[in-house]
Amino acid sequence: xxxxxxxxxxxxxxxxxxxxxxxxxxxxxxxxxxxxxxxxxxxxxxxxxxxxxxxxxxxxxxxxxxxxxxxxxxxxxxxxxxxxxxxxxxxx
Numbered sequence: 878x879x880x881x882x883x884x885x886x887x888x889x890x891x892x893x894x895x896x897x898x899x900x901x902x903x904x905x906x907x908x909x910x911x912x913x914x915x916x917x918x919x920x921x922x923x924x925x926x927x928x929x930x931x932x933x934x935x936x937x938x939x940x941x942x943x944x945x946x947x948x949x950x951x952x953x954x955x956x957x958x959x960x961x962x963x964x965x966x967x968x969x
């Protein structure tokens with residue numbers, strides 16, 4: 878399950894986010910979205926958990942909880958489209 882995490886502290890590291898979710902089950906990937914020009918966190922990210930029950934427990938436990946001195950928002954993310962249906966990158 879893809880999980881959306883918002884209102885992250887700009888100093889939160891990928892490892893911190895992974896640790897918070899791993900307390901509730903297996904985590905397969907963690908991504909904190911960063912500004913492409915500055916590399917600074919945009920304050921949100923995504924966590925992938927393969928077990929839907931564990932993912933739902935993590936969402937319930939972590940939504941509106943404190944992580945790195947910030948109250949985070951955690952909810953199901955939009956599923957990723959299959960690779961053959963993803964939009965190609967736009968030329969710049």
